[in-house]
Amino acid sequence: MKEFLPLIMEALQQDFILRGIVVGSLIAISSSFLGIFLVLKKHSMIGDGLAHVSFATVAIALLLNKSPLIISIPLVILSSFLILKLDEKADIHGDAAIGLISSLAIAVGVLISSISKGFNVDLFSYLFGSILVISKMDLILSIILSIIVILIICIFYNSLFAITYDEEFANVLGINSKFINYLISTLTSITVVLGIRIVGTMLISSMIIFPTVTALQVSNSFNSTILISSIVSIISVIMGTFISYIFNLPTGATIVIINGMFFLLFFLIRKLKNNN
Amino acid sequence: MMNNVITVENLNFSFGKNQILKDISFQVEEGDYLGIVGPNGSGKTTLIKILLGLIGPYEGKIRFNDEIGNKNSIGYVPQGAIKRDRLFPATVEEIVATGLLSQKKGMKFYSKEDYRKVENILKKLGIYGLKNRKIGNLSGGQIQRALLARAMVSKPNILFLDEPTSALDPKIREDFYSILKEINREGVTIILISHDILSIKKYVNKILYLNREIIFYGPYDQFKNSKEIAQYFGITSRD
Numbered sequence: 001m002k003e004f005l006p007l008i009m010e011a012l013q014q015d016f017i018l019r020g021i022v023v024g025s026l027i028a029i030s031s032s033f034l035g036i037f038l039v040l041k042k043h044s045m046i047g048d049g050l051a052h053v054s055f056a057t058v059a060i061a062l063l064l065n066k067s068p069l070i071i072s073i074p075l076v077i078l079s080s081f082l083i084l085k086l087d088e089k090a091d092i093h094g095d096a097a098i099g100l101i102s103s104l105a106i107a108v109g110v111l112i113s114s115i116s117k118g119f120n121v122d123l124f125s126y127l128f129g130s131i132l133v134i135s136k137m138d139l140i141l142s143i144i145l146s147i148i149v150i151l152i153i154c155i156f157y158n159s160l161f162a163i164t165y166d167e168e169f170a171n172v173l174g175i176n177s178k179f180i181n182y183l184i185s186t187l188t189s190i191t192v193v194l195g196i197r198i199v200g201t202m203l204i205s206s207m208i209i210f211p212t213v214t215a216l217q218v219s220n221s222f223n224s225t226i227l228i229s230s231i232v233s234i235i236s237v238i239m240g241t242f243i244s245y246i247f248n249l250p251t252g253a254t255i256v257i258i259n260g261m262f263f264l265l266f267f268l269i270r271k272l273k274n275n276n
Numbered sequence: 277m278m279n280n281v282i283t284v285e286n287l288n289f290s291f292g293k294n295q296i297l298k299d300i301s302f303q304v305e306e307g308d309y310l311g312i313v314g315p316n317g318s319g320k321t322t323l324i325k326i327l328l329g330l331i332g333p334y335e336g337k338i339r340f341n342d343e344i345g346n347k348n349s350i351g352y353v354p355q356g357a358i359k360r361d362r363l364f365p366a367t368v369e370e371i372v373a374t375g376l377l378s379q380k381k382g383m384k385f386y387s388k389e390d391y392r393k394v395e396n397i398l399k400k401l402g403i404y405g406l407k408n409r410k411i412g413n414l415s416g417g418q419i420q421r422a423l424l425a426r427a428m429v430s431k432p433n434i435l436f437l438d439e440p441t442s443a444l445d446p447k448i449r450e451d452f453y454s455i456l457k458e459i460n461r462e463g464v465t466i467i468l469i470s471h472d473i474l475s476i477k478k479y480v481n482k483i484l485y486l487n488r489e490i491i492f493y494g495p496y497d498q499f500k501n502s503k504e505i506a507q508y509f510g511i512t513s514r515d
Contacts, residue, residue, distance in 0.1 A: 040364060158384045162374040165366060169426070172328050172352045173378040216365055220410040225365040 004246055011245040019139050020131030020241050020251065024198045026146035027207065028233035030191045033153045035212035036225050037184055040164050046083065046185070047205035049098035050192045053079040055201040056109035057193075058126045063116050068126065069141055072193040079105065080185035129200030129252030131241065142194050149187045156183065161222055198237075199252030207233065210259035217266040218273075232262050279306045279341055281434055281465050282327065287336035289319075289326060296322050298489040300336070304434075309457070309466045311480035311496070313473045313508070318487045320469045321355060324436050327467075328352060351375070351427030353420075355438035355469075362412035368422045369394055369407045375429040397429045401455060417448035424455065434465045441475070453479050473508065 011017045038044050054072050061071035079101055086097035113123050125133050134142075153160065162170040163177050171177055188208070195204040211229035219225040240255030280303045287300040296319045304310055312320050325331045327338060328350065372394045377384050398404040403421050406414060411422060420440055427435060437456070441449040457479050460466050470476045473483070483499045485492040485508055492504040499505055 036365075155383060158374070158377060158380075158386065161366075161370065162377055165364060165371060165374065166354065168330060168354050169352060169374070170377075171330055172350065173374070175377060216363060219365045220408075221367045222365055222370055 007246045008242055011242055014245075016132055016134065017241060017245060019134045019136075020198065021238055023134055023139060023142040023146075023194070024131070024237035024241065024255070025234045026142060027191060027195045027198060028211070028237045029230050030146045030149040030187075031195065031207040032211050032215075032226060032229035032233050033150055034184065034188055034191055035208045035229060036215075036222065037160055037164050038188065038208060039212045039216070043184075044205070044209045045095060045098050046080065047188060047192060047208040049083065049102035050076050050080055050189055051196065051201045051204045052102035053105040054193050054196050054204075055123075055127065056105040056112070058196070058201070059109040059112040059116075059123055062122055063112055067137070069138060069193060069197075072196075073145075073190055076189040076193050077186050080189045081182065084181060084185055125200075126196055127200050127202055128250055129196065129198050129203065131198060131251050134197055138197060142197070145190050145194055149190055152183070152187060156180065160184070199255055203252050203256050206256045206259060210256070210263055211236070214259070214263040214266045217263075217270040232266075233259070236262060280304065280339075281306050281308070281341050283337070283339040284327075285337040285339075287323075287326070287334055287338065289322060289331075289334040296488060297326075297334075300486075300490055302484060302490065302493050304465060304467065306341075306433075306465055307460070307463055308482055309460045309480045310468065310482045310484060311473065311476045312467065312469045312484045312486060313471065313476075314486040314491075316471065320471075320486055321438055323486065324438060324467065324469060328436060349430070349433040350378075351430065351432035351435040351464075353423050353427050353435075353437040353440050355442075364412050366411050367408050368398070368403065368411055368414070368425075371411050371422055372398065372425045372429055375426040379430055393429055394425075397425045401425050401428070415448075416443050417452065420444060420448075420452060421455070424452075428459065428464075432464065434467065435459065436467050438469045439471065440468070442471070446475075449475060 035044075038046060054076050057072040057075040058068040060075070061068040064071065083097045083101050086092045086100065092100070109123075122133075159170070159175045159180055162173065162175055163180050167177050191208070192204050195207055199207060211233035212225065214232050215225045215228035219228055236255050236258040240258050241251055243249065243258070244251040244254040282304040284303070285301050287297055288295070289297040300323065312323065314320050322331065326334055369391075373386055373390060376386065376390050376393065395404065395407070398407055401421050401424060403418060403425065406418060406422065411419060414422065424440070427437075435456075441452055444452065453476065456466060456468070460479075468476060468480065477496055477500070480496055482494065483492060483496050484490065485499065485504055491507065492499055492502060
């Protein structure tokens with residue numbers, strides 16, 4: 001451990017590492033706040049589907065030479081609405097609707113990247129994430145949008161909770177479940193787009209799913225699940241960033257593997273508790 | 277003279293070409309304990325979901341007495357609620373408090389007074405000790421009491437229950453019906469769906485026997501002596 005301390009201190013001197021930790025931690029909190037609703041409503045795969053959509057939208061942004069964040073957010077939100085509409089109106093189940101939209105989006109992304117030579121390296125950095133590409137503008141936008149996502153979830157927390165536990169009962173209470181479902185889709189879209197900078201389009205859904213599923217192994221209440229998943233996710237981001245710096249590993253993949261180790265640990269704790 | 281809490285007139289409802297409810301008319305009076313019975317697929321759940329505003333559109337008229345039965349004073353225990361995900365990470369207190377959300381305007385945050393209301397209803401239903409327990413770790417009977425507490429925490433005037441005891445054993449079922457009877461004695465109008473008339477007959481004062489249309493509607497004492505009860509039990513008359 002002693003030998004790594006100077007390397008950790010060195011990492012803390014790097015602007016891009018600090019930017020990565022700040023943005024990553026904010027995304028970790030947003031993902032954990034959203035993750036519980038998505039996982040418990042069995043909508044976890046929407047994060048994965050929207051991440052694939054964001055691959056296409058980043059390709060479009062690079063083709064147009066625009067900021068991927070600004071182009072991707074509205075397009076990914078629109079795609080999430082399309083998934084909900086297909087589920088509601090076209091009698092296509094949610095998982096199939098996600099599959100349709102995400103595979104179509106990947107195809108569009110691949111087509112654009114094949115006809116537009118020159119930005120494939122940039123696009124690759126969005127596939128697997130790279131904290132090196134986080135600009136100051138990204139940092140500011142990520143801070144603002146993450147805070148907005150967290151605030152909106154806090155404001156609608158009780159309605160979100162009621163719908164997640166029992167949508168029919170929530171409707172009897174007069175809660176507009178359709179509005180809440182669109183709200184969750186919008187917030188998930190924003191979080192996914194922000195997260196692809198750090199962990200990439202291939203791995204962002206793991207930031208939504210892993211910390212929540214990890215927390216579910218030991219928590220008894222809704223509040224404690226959100227708290228535990230946020231802490232686990234932030235620790236994974238910080239540890240993942242330092243470990244990737246020290247051992248020269250890809251940051252996104254390292255964060256996801258640490259999340260996986262936390263899950264294994266919490267799963268074993270639950271099993272031990274049950275056996276006792 | 278009792279007030280009508282709900283008046284239903286000539287209600288018709290179809291899914292596509294499949295008519296689920298045909299020409300349904302009845303009134304529920306204040307303080308009634310109405311049992312809705314009928315075979316599977318007879319439209320019982322559809323009827324109360326229409327009354328609760330969960331499905332539509334329909335033909336006909338439904339009127340709630342604004343003073344007694346406005347939407348804010350309805351409690352509901354849905355069908356199958358007991359079988360929800362056992363891993364769901366929520367305490368009894370968190371679940372029961374959601375019953376107060378219909379009374380909240382704008383920002384739906386709970387006050388200290390709300391938590392006092394939750395404690396009071398838990399004490400009343402004898403499950404205060406379960407307040408901080410995870411809902412998924414409770415027995416079927418305890419979950420059903422918690423869901424009854426969620427329905428009752430807002431002090432509704434009308435309580436709808438859709439097959440609330442179908443997953444409970446006979447002893448727990450009897451206890452649950454006794455609690456409902458007590459709630460009814462306190463003045464709450466109860467509308468209860470059951471597929472088993474024998475288990476509810478000693479509690480209800482009225483029966484609505486439904487098989488897509490009303491076969492019988494009236495006091496249970498009349499129903500037990502009527503020819504419709506033979507039809508309910510599938511007994512065919514020789515004459």
